[in-house]
Amino acid sequence: MMLFPGAAHAEPITGAPELTHNDLYKAKPAGVRCALTKGTSASSTKKYITDLVGCLNKAWKPAIKDFRQVQVTFKEADDKQSCSTGLDIDASFSEICQTELHVRLAGDWIKAKSDVAVFTSITRTWSGVVAGQTGIGQAWWALQNSADEAEMNQQNRRYYLQLDCFMGVSAKALRRVVKDWRPTAKGKLFWESFLKNKYSGTSTNRLYWLEQGYKSGKPGSCNTWKAPDPKVA
Numbered sequence: 001m002m003l004f005p006g007a008a009h010a011e012p013i014t015g016a017p018e019l020t021h022n023d024l025y026k027a028k029p030a031g032v033r034c035a036l037t038k039g040t041s042a043s044s045t046k047k048y049i050t051d052l053v054g055c056l057n058k059a060w061k062p063a064i065k066d067f068r069q070v071q072v073t074f075k076e077a078d079d080k081q082s083c084s085t086g087l088d089i090d091a092s093f094s095e096i097c098q099t100e101l102h103v104r105l106a107g108d109w110i111k112a113k114s115d116v117a118v119f120t121s122i123t124r125t126w127s128g129v130v131a132g133q134t135g136i137g138q139a140w141w142a143l144q145n146s147a148d149e150a151e152m153n154q155q156n157r158r159y160y161l162q163l164d165c166f167m168g169v170s171a172k173a174l175r176r177v178v179k180d181w182r183p184t185a186k187g188k189l190f191w192e193s194f195l196k197n198k199y200s201g202t203s204t205n206r207l208y209w210l211e212q213g214y215k216s217g218k219p220g221s222c223n224t225w226k227a228p229d230p231k232v233a
Contacts, residue, residue: 013143013155013225016139016142016143016225018134018135018136018138018139019136019139019140019225020223020225020226022134022135022136023065023134024063024064024130024134024136024219024220025219025220025222025223026220027062027063027064027219028062028063028217028218028219029059029060029062029063029169029170029173029217029219030058030059030061030062030063030173031059031173031175032055032058032059032173032174032175033175034051034052034055034174034175034176035051036048036051036052036055036115036119038112038113038114038115038118040110040111040112040113041110042105042110045105045109045110045118046074046105048115048118049072049074049094049103049118049122050072052118052119052122052123052174053070053071053072053101053122053126055174056070056122056123056126056129056170056174057069057070059170059173059174060126060129060130060170060173063219064130064133064134065134066133067133068099068133070099070100070101070126070129071100071101072100072101072102072103073097073100073101073102073103074102074103074104074105075102075103075104075105077105079104080104082095083095083097083098083102084096084097089104090106091106091108092104092105092106092108092109092110092117092118092121093121094121094122094124094125095125095128096125096128096129096132099132101122101125101126101129103122116183119176120167120184120187123167123170123171124163124164124167124189126166126167126170127162127163127164127166127167127170128163130166130219131159131162131163131166136159136162140155140159143155153199154229154232154233156199157199157200157201157205157232157233158224158225158227158232159199159224160189160199160200160201161200161201161205161206161209161224161232162209162222162223162224162225164185164200164201164206164209164210164213165209165210165212165213165219165221165222165224166213166219166222167184167210167213168181168209168210168211168212168213168214168215169213169214169216169217169218169219169221169222170213171213171214172213172214172215172216172217173217178214181207181210181211181214182203182207184206184210185203185204185206185207185210186203186206188200201232201233202233205231205232205233208231209222209224209231
């Protein structure tokens with residue numbers, strides 16, 4: 001389930017039904033009333049995140065065969081290292097480390113009165129849980145890498161755009177009201193500024209896939225692997 005942003009894969013996708021015809025596309029997460037309150041202390045922020053992950057566990061359990069509950073691990077204050085990139089990050093971030101969701105809390109999330117940054121990061125990271133428990137992440141990782149750089153980058157974009165779409169599905173399942181996904185579509189993952197990768201896709205395409213997932217509430221709307229090239233640029 002560990003996700004590393006530098007993986008490179010080729011197209012076209014053949015012989016990978018876990019990507020193009022995954023059973024997840026026929027399922028739908030359960031609607032969950034998720035009462036979340038974000039305070040401005042470390043303890044209240046930890047509780048918010050723990051409650052949010054609990055809601056995501058409830059929502060996605062019916063949609064994923066042999067679903068495994070995901071636990072949250074909060075990193076020590078002086079532990080800035082990202083397990084997936086090896087980078088030291090001063091700000092708050094969340095990521096998948098093996099089978100757990102790891103969170104580093106810093107002042108930016110703790111002091112924020114709005115929960116938008118926290119909610120966005122946790123639900124985006126949760127998309128990696130979905131990919132990991134359905135075989136999508138492993139299938140993406142195992143794709144042949146004999147293509148040129150442009151094709152390899154496109155396959156990575158297909159993966160990360162799918163994660164965006166799953167985030168939209170999660171928000172809909174938790175009955176989160178999102179009137180405008182554009183700020184999210186323009187945002188960067190915590191590692192992008194450091195590694196200068198361009199795997200997230202254009203802000204236009206990120207917006208498209210976020211809205212696809214949110215409007216439908218179904219993972220079946222997130223099949224980026226069969227999407228035409230312009231939709232995964």
